[in-house]
Amino acid sequence: MKKNIDSALTTSPEYRRFIEDLKARVISARICAARAVNRDLILLYWGIGYGIVEKQKTLGWGDAVVEMVAADLRRAFPEMRGFSLANVWRMRQLHIVYSSEAILAQAARELENRTSRKRAPSFLGHVVPESKAMQAAAGKNLILAHAVRELAEGVPSN
Numbered sequence: 001m002k003k004n005i006d007s008a009l010t011t012s013p014e015y016r017r018f019i020e021d022l023k024a025r026v027i028s029a030r031i032c033a034a035r036a037v038n039r040d041l042i043l044l045y046w047g048i049g050y051g052i053v054e055k056q057k058t059l060g061w062g063d064a065v066v067e068m069v070a071a072d073l074r075r076a077f078p079e080m081r082g083f084s085l086a087n088v089w090r091m092r093q094l095h096i097v098y099s100s101e102a103i104l105a106q107a108a109r110e111l112e113n114r115t116s117r118k119r120a121p122s123f124l125g126h127v128v129p130e131s132k133a134m135q136a137a138a139g140k141n142l143i144l145a146h147a148v149r150e151l152a153e154g155v156p157s158n
Contacts, residue, residue: 041082042094045090045091045094046091046094046095046098047095048069048088048091048092049091049092049093049094049095049096050095050099052065052066052069052088052091052092052095053092053095053096053099066085066088066089066092067085067088069088070083070084070085070087070088071085073088
C-alpha cells in the first residue's frame with residue numbers, strides 16, 4: 001500500500017510544484033554563494049594589488065617585489081591556484097585601474113545619490129582593511145565593491 005501512496009504523491013501536481021520550488025531555491029542559494037565568494041576574491045585581489053602599489057610608492061620597492069609576492073603566496077598556499085606571477089601582476093593592475101581619481105569621483109557621487117535614496121548594499125560595510133594603510137583605501141574599496149555588486153547582480157549603472 002505504501003508504494004501506491006508514494007506513487008500517487010510523486011505524480012501529483014502539488015508535489016511536482018513543491019519539488020520544482022525546492023530545486024529553484026537550491027540553485028539560487030548556490031548562485032548567491034558563488035557570487036559572495038567571487039566578490040570577496042575580487043576584493044582580496046584588489047587589496048593585494050593595493051599593498052604592492054603602496055609599498056612601491058612609499059618604500060621605493062621595484063617591480064621585483066611582484067615576483068617575490070607571487071612566489072611567497074604560492075609557497076604559503078600551495079593548495080590554492082591564482083598566485084602565479086601573471087596573476088599577481090593582474091592584481092596590481094586591478095588596483096591601478098579601479099583607483100583612478102576620475103572613476104572614484106564619479107562613483108562616489110553615484111554612491112551618495114543612491115545611498116541618500118535607499119540603504120547602501122549590506123556587504124559594503126563588511127570590507128575590513130587589514131592595516132592603517134588599507135584604511136586609507138577604504139573609500140576605493142567601496143567603489144570596487146559597488147562595481148562588483150553590479151557585476152554580480154547584473155545591475156546596470158545609471
